[in-house]
Amino acid sequence: MDDFVETLKSIRGALAPEQGQRLRELAAEVKEGAIIEVGSWRGRSTYALSLGSREGNQAPIFAIDPHEAFTGIFGGEFGPQDRAAFFRNMLKTGSWENVRLINLSSEIVTPGWTLPVGLLWIDGDHSYEGVKRDYECWVPFLLPGAPLVLDDTIHPEGGPYRLVGELEAAGWRVTERVGKVAVLQRD
Numbered sequence: 452m453d454d455f456v457e458t459l460k461s462i463r464g465a466l467a468p469e470q471g472q473r474l475r476e477l478a479a480e481v482k483e484g485a486i487i488e489v490g491s492w493r494g495r496s497t498y499a500l501s502l503g504s505r506e507g508n509q510a511p512i513f514a515i516d517p518h519e520a521f522t523g524i525f526g527g528e529f530g531p532q533d534r535a536a537f538f539r540n541m542l543k544t545g546s547w548e549n550v551r552l553i554n555l556s557s558e559i560v561t562p563g564w565t566l567p568v569g570l571l572w573i574d575g576d577h578s579y580e581g582v583k584r585d586y587e588c589w590v591p592f593l594l595p596g597a598p599l600v601l602d603d604t605i606h607p608e609g610g611p612y613r614l615v616g617e618l619e620a621a622g623w624r625v626t627e628r629v630g631k632v633a634v635l636q637r638d
Protein backbone atom coordinates (compact mmCIF):
# COMPACT_ATOMS: atom_id res chain seq x y z
CA MET A 452 0.00 0.00 0.00
CA ASP A 453 2.79 2.47 0.87
CA ASP A 454 4.48 2.08 -2.51
CA PHE A 455 1.11 2.52 -4.15
CA VAL A 456 0.41 5.75 -2.25
CA GLU A 457 3.86 7.15 -2.97
CA THR A 458 3.58 6.37 -6.67
CA LEU A 459 0.04 7.74 -6.85
CA LYS A 460 1.13 10.97 -5.17
CA SER A 461 4.02 11.31 -7.61
CA ILE A 462 1.42 11.81 -10.38
CA ARG A 463 -0.19 15.26 -10.30
CA GLY A 464 -3.91 15.03 -9.58
CA ALA A 465 -6.70 15.59 -7.07
CA LEU A 466 -7.64 11.98 -6.36
CA ALA A 467 -6.92 11.14 -2.70
CA PRO A 468 -5.04 7.93 -1.87
CA GLU A 469 -8.12 6.26 -0.35
CA GLN A 470 -10.07 7.06 -3.52
CA GLY A 471 -7.26 5.67 -5.65
CA GLN A 472 -7.17 2.58 -3.47
CA ARG A 473 -10.90 2.01 -3.97
CA LEU A 474 -10.55 2.40 -7.74
CA ARG A 475 -7.70 -0.09 -7.61
CA GLU A 476 -9.92 -2.60 -5.75
CA LEU A 477 -12.87 -2.06 -8.09
CA ALA A 478 -10.59 -2.60 -11.10
CA ALA A 479 -9.26 -5.83 -9.57
CA GLU A 480 -12.85 -7.09 -9.21
CA VAL A 481 -13.74 -6.69 -12.90
CA LYS A 482 -14.18 -10.21 -14.28
CA GLU A 483 -15.92 -9.37 -17.53
CA GLY A 484 -15.75 -6.40 -19.86
CA ALA A 485 -13.38 -3.49 -20.21
CA ILE A 486 -12.59 -0.67 -17.80
CA ILE A 487 -13.46 2.76 -19.18
CA GLU A 488 -11.96 5.93 -17.76
CA VAL A 489 -13.37 9.23 -19.05
CA GLY A 490 -10.91 11.98 -18.08
CA SER A 491 -7.35 10.82 -17.42
CA TRP A 492 -5.40 14.08 -17.14
CA ARG A 493 -1.87 13.02 -16.15
CA GLY A 494 -2.80 9.46 -15.25
CA ARG A 495 -3.28 9.40 -11.47
CA SER A 496 -6.54 7.42 -11.51
CA THR A 497 -5.36 5.57 -14.63
CA TYR A 498 -2.44 4.19 -12.64
CA ALA A 499 -4.78 3.00 -9.85
CA LEU A 500 -7.02 1.24 -12.39
CA SER A 501 -4.05 -0.26 -14.18
CA LEU A 502 -2.49 -1.69 -11.04
CA GLY A 503 -5.82 -3.09 -9.83
CA SER A 504 -6.49 -4.78 -13.13
CA ARG A 505 -3.01 -6.32 -13.18
CA GLU A 506 -3.59 -7.63 -9.63
CA GLY A 507 -7.04 -8.91 -10.57
CA ASN A 508 -8.38 -10.31 -13.79
CA GLN A 509 -6.42 -8.40 -16.44
CA ALA A 510 -9.38 -6.38 -17.72
CA PRO A 511 -8.21 -4.01 -20.47
CA ILE A 512 -8.31 -0.30 -19.66
CA PHE A 513 -9.30 2.38 -22.13
CA ALA A 514 -8.28 5.86 -20.95
CA ILE A 515 -10.26 8.51 -22.81
CA ASP A 516 -9.01 12.09 -22.80
CA PRO A 517 -8.40 14.46 -25.73
CA HIS A 518 -5.62 16.30 -23.87
CA GLU A 519 -6.69 19.50 -25.63
CA ALA A 520 -7.01 22.98 -24.11
CA PHE A 521 -9.89 22.82 -21.65
CA THR A 522 -10.96 24.81 -18.58
CA GLY A 523 -12.94 22.87 -16.00
CA ILE A 524 -15.94 24.35 -14.18
CA PHE A 525 -13.87 24.64 -10.98
CA GLY A 526 -11.11 26.54 -12.85
CA GLY A 527 -8.71 23.68 -13.64
CA GLU A 528 -6.62 24.27 -16.77
CA PHE A 529 -5.80 21.30 -18.98
CA GLY A 530 -3.98 20.95 -22.29
CA PRO A 531 -1.51 19.12 -24.53
CA GLN A 532 1.26 19.30 -21.92
CA ASP A 533 -0.82 16.77 -19.96
CA ARG A 534 -0.42 14.31 -22.83
CA ALA A 535 3.35 14.32 -22.34
CA ALA A 536 2.95 13.88 -18.57
CA PHE A 537 0.43 11.08 -19.13
CA PHE A 538 2.85 9.18 -21.36
CA ARG A 539 5.69 9.68 -18.86
CA ASN A 540 3.52 8.43 -16.01
CA MET A 541 2.33 5.40 -17.94
CA LEU A 542 5.95 4.49 -18.67
CA LYS A 543 7.13 5.18 -15.11
CA THR A 544 4.43 3.01 -13.51
CA GLY A 545 4.35 0.18 -16.06
CA SER A 546 0.73 1.07 -16.79
CA TRP A 547 1.47 1.09 -20.53
CA GLU A 548 1.07 -2.66 -20.33
CA ASN A 549 -2.73 -2.62 -20.02
CA VAL A 550 -3.78 1.01 -20.62
CA ARG A 551 -4.89 2.06 -24.10
CA LEU A 552 -5.10 5.83 -24.47
CA ILE A 553 -7.93 7.01 -26.71
CA ASN A 554 -6.91 10.61 -27.29
CA LEU A 555 -10.39 11.86 -28.26
CA SER A 556 -13.37 13.49 -26.65
CA SER A 557 -15.61 10.85 -25.11
CA GLU A 558 -18.65 11.31 -27.38
CA ILE A 559 -16.54 10.77 -30.53
CA VAL A 560 -15.59 7.29 -29.33
CA THR A 561 -18.91 5.65 -28.52
CA PRO A 562 -20.62 5.61 -31.95
CA GLY A 563 -18.16 2.91 -33.09
CA TRP A 564 -17.79 1.17 -29.72
CA THR A 565 -18.75 -2.51 -29.35
CA LEU A 566 -17.05 -3.88 -26.20
CA PRO A 567 -18.98 -4.50 -22.97
CA VAL A 568 -17.88 -2.42 -19.99
CA GLY A 569 -17.31 -3.88 -16.51
CA LEU A 570 -16.36 -0.64 -14.75
CA LEU A 571 -17.18 2.91 -15.85
CA TRP A 572 -15.22 5.72 -14.17
CA ILE A 573 -16.25 9.23 -15.21
CA ASP A 574 -13.93 12.09 -14.25
CA GLY A 575 -13.95 14.35 -17.32
CA ASP A 576 -15.94 17.53 -17.95
CA HIS A 577 -17.78 18.24 -14.66
CA SER A 578 -20.36 20.56 -16.18
CA TYR A 579 -23.86 19.08 -15.99
CA GLU A 580 -24.05 18.86 -19.78
CA GLY A 581 -20.60 17.26 -19.94
CA VAL A 582 -21.05 14.58 -17.32
CA LYS A 583 -24.58 13.78 -18.47
CA ARG A 584 -23.31 13.39 -22.04
CA ASP A 585 -20.52 11.06 -20.90
CA TYR A 586 -22.97 9.01 -18.85
CA GLU A 587 -25.43 8.73 -21.73
CA CYS A 588 -22.68 7.83 -24.21
CA TRP A 589 -21.23 5.02 -22.12
CA VAL A 590 -24.03 3.56 -20.01
CA PRO A 591 -25.49 1.47 -22.87
CA PHE A 592 -22.26 -0.59 -22.76
CA LEU A 593 -22.21 -1.09 -18.96
CA LEU A 594 -22.89 -4.70 -17.95
CA PRO A 595 -25.79 -5.37 -15.53
CA GLY A 596 -24.67 -4.81 -11.93
CA ALA A 597 -21.33 -3.28 -12.98
CA PRO A 598 -20.25 -0.16 -11.06
CA LEU A 599 -20.57 3.38 -12.35
CA VAL A 600 -18.12 5.59 -10.45
CA LEU A 601 -18.28 9.39 -10.55
CA ASP A 602 -15.83 11.96 -9.21
CA ASP A 603 -16.60 15.34 -7.65
CA THR A 604 -20.12 14.45 -6.58
CA ILE A 605 -20.29 16.57 -3.44
CA HIS A 606 -20.32 20.13 -4.83
CA PRO A 607 -23.99 21.11 -5.30
CA GLU A 608 -23.00 23.45 -8.14
CA GLY A 609 -21.24 20.68 -10.08
CA GLY A 610 -22.75 18.45 -12.76
CA PRO A 611 -21.90 15.13 -11.06
CA TYR A 612 -23.89 16.13 -7.92
CA ARG A 613 -26.96 16.86 -10.02
CA LEU A 614 -26.53 13.73 -12.10
CA VAL A 615 -26.27 11.49 -9.01
CA GLY A 616 -29.59 12.93 -7.76
CA GLU A 617 -31.23 12.17 -11.10
CA LEU A 618 -29.80 8.67 -11.23
CA GLU A 619 -31.03 7.87 -7.71
CA ALA A 620 -34.50 9.01 -8.72
CA ALA A 621 -34.22 6.72 -11.76
CA GLY A 622 -33.39 3.60 -9.70
CA TRP A 623 -29.61 3.64 -9.31
CA ARG A 624 -28.29 3.05 -5.78
CA VAL A 625 -25.30 4.89 -4.34
CA THR A 626 -23.60 1.86 -2.83
CA GLU A 627 -20.59 3.69 -1.48
CA ARG A 628 -18.99 7.11 -1.09
CA VAL A 629 -15.28 7.71 -0.64
CA GLY A 630 -15.21 11.45 -0.08
CA LYS A 631 -16.10 13.11 -3.38
CA VAL A 632 -16.18 9.79 -5.25
CA ALA A 633 -19.53 7.98 -5.51
CA VAL A 634 -20.04 4.36 -6.57
CA LEU A 635 -23.45 3.59 -8.09
CA GLN A 636 -25.06 0.35 -9.15
CA ARG A 637 -28.32 -0.80 -10.60
CA ASP A 638 -29.62 -4.33 -11.04
Ligand SMILES: C[S@@+](CC[C@H](N)C(=O)[O-])C[C@H]1O[C@@H](n2cnc3c(N)ncnc32)[C@H](O)[C@@H]1O
Pocket residue numbers: 463464465466489490491492493494495496497515516517518519521529530533555556557558574575576
Ligand atom coordinates in the same frame (compact mmCIF):
# COMPACT_ATOMS: atom_id res chain seq x y z
C1 LIG B 1 -10.27 16.30 -13.40
S1 LIG B 1 -9.28 15.88 -14.77
C2 LIG B 1 -9.15 14.13 -14.63
C3 LIG B 1 -8.34 13.70 -13.42
C4 LIG B 1 -7.80 12.29 -13.47
N1 LIG B 1 -8.87 11.30 -13.50
C5 LIG B 1 -6.87 12.05 -12.30
O1 LIG B 1 -7.03 11.06 -11.59
O2 LIG B 1 -5.98 12.86 -12.10
C6 LIG B 1 -10.41 16.10 -16.09
C7 LIG B 1 -9.91 15.64 -17.45
O3 LIG B 1 -11.05 15.51 -18.30
C8 LIG B 1 -10.63 15.75 -19.60
N2 LIG B 1 -11.81 16.00 -20.46
C9 LIG B 1 -12.48 17.15 -20.64
N3 LIG B 1 -13.47 16.96 -21.53
C10 LIG B 1 -13.42 15.67 -21.90
C11 LIG B 1 -14.19 14.87 -22.82
N4 LIG B 1 -15.21 15.39 -23.52
N5 LIG B 1 -13.85 13.57 -22.97
C12 LIG B 1 -12.82 13.03 -22.26
N6 LIG B 1 -12.07 13.74 -21.39
C13 LIG B 1 -12.36 15.04 -21.21
C14 LIG B 1 -9.69 16.92 -19.47
O4 LIG B 1 -8.83 17.01 -20.61
C15 LIG B 1 -8.96 16.59 -18.18
O5 LIG B 1 -7.73 15.95 -18.43
